[in-house]
Amino acid sequence: MESTETIDGADVVIPLSSVKQVTDRYANILYGYFLGKRLAFPVVDFFAKSNWVKYGLSRLMMNANGFFFFKFKTNEGMDNMLEDGPWMIRNVPIILKEWSASVKLEKEDIKAIPVWVKMHDVPLAAYTEDGISLVASKIGVPKMLESYTATMCAESWGRSSYPRALIEVQAGADLKRSVTVAIPSLDGNGYSKVEVKIEYDWEPLRCSSCCVFGHEDNSCPKSHQVVLNGEAGKMGDDFQSLRSSNQVSTSNPFVVLKDDNGDQGGITVGRVEKKVTQSNGKQDSDEEEVVEVYNETNEFMTSGTRPSSSRAGASTSSTKFSNG
The missing domain is CATH 3.30.70.330 (RRM (RNA recognition motif) domain)
Structure with missing residues (x-):
């Protein structure tokens, strides 16, 4: 056709x-x-x-x-x-x-993503929807409360070990690890301060250079490009040195594909059905x-x-x- x-x-x-x-x-x-x-x-x-x-x-x-x-x-x-x-x-x-x-x-560059967050050591005085929302706002943009947390906020009774909320975090800033909460005294004479520890149920990979989620600094495509360009320049210099010293091999490069019997091994034409085996002996599930x-x-x-x-x-x- x-x-x-x-x-x-x-x-x-x-x-x-x-x-x-x-x-x-x-x-x-x-x-x-x-x-x-x-x-x-x-x-x-x-x-x-x-x-x-x-x-x-x-x-x-x-x-x-x-x-x-x-x-x-x-x-x-x-x-x-x-x-x-x-x-x-x-x-x-x-x-x-x-x-x-x-x-x-x-897969597009993602600058904001929702994650479930646990807030540990929240004082009981802050166990209201407004109080939890204020704490969550210092982590990112609050989206919703877990149903158990919502009940605790409404009734002020129940599991008080930690509230849990879905919060949209931004790639432009490090993930918050703690939030300091000030509780005013009822007589108006000062505040008590409590450090609320933040735990993320799942943490996305984040690149501080690109300010996006999806990859880390050590696997950033930008930094790899710089390294590859440097390596390419070095290889070019080495190749020129080999040519000038007449050390470039002109033998058939396909000889290395042959096994001991002269057959070509290591190459499979068509659909590959063989599963990859890791060094620990387990099959690669992906x-x-x-x-x-x-x-x-x-x-x-x-x-x-x-x-x-x-x-x-x-x-x-x-x-x-x-x-x-």
Whole structure:
């Protein structure tokens, strides 16, 4: 089949009719991803089927690059699901966006992300929604209270070990580790001070140079580019030195691919089915899951959802702040 249209810089142009056909099939689709290491497909599968069926979730799949796709029966149900977010799976936020034919699947730089936070040693006098909100505001932007915490704030009775809140933190600042709270005395003569310790259920990777979440300083693409450029310059100098001293080997470079019997080893042509084995003898779970993905993708639009996994995802009932 030949392309009937040509575009500068492109080898193939997909017909508009094909794009429309796929777009119709992928109506009411969200795609999602995790910052850093993704969660396993069975965990996401179980969570989605347990929590999003009421919104009309009908199918889900994952591609080889770790992006998850969620198909809903109606656009209204999909919008309601997004509105009830943000969503956390095992305390890790999943970034959800609406799919379209023109979207480029890539993990964007995230400057703000919600995380569940525990506040230890909060004085009882601060156990009100306003008091907890004031403390949370020094950590980031308060979004909602855990249901147990909301009950404690309303009744001033219950588990008082720590309140728990969903707070949006910014990548431009270090994560807060403590907040000092001043409690005024009833007679108006001074204040008592208490240090509230902050614990994060999950901490996103943060780059202080880029001021984004998703990678750390030691894996920053900018710093790697500088290193690579320096290494490339050094290799160029070394290569010139070798050429000037006539030490460059001109033998067949493909000889190193042959094994002791003269056969070419170490190269597998076609789909790789072999699973990666780590130094400790355990199989790499991510590689195994990616192999499983190909069957899921082929059946995504023609079959029902996969059977629910026995591995559970975590969900937490909660109450949104009035200013959230």
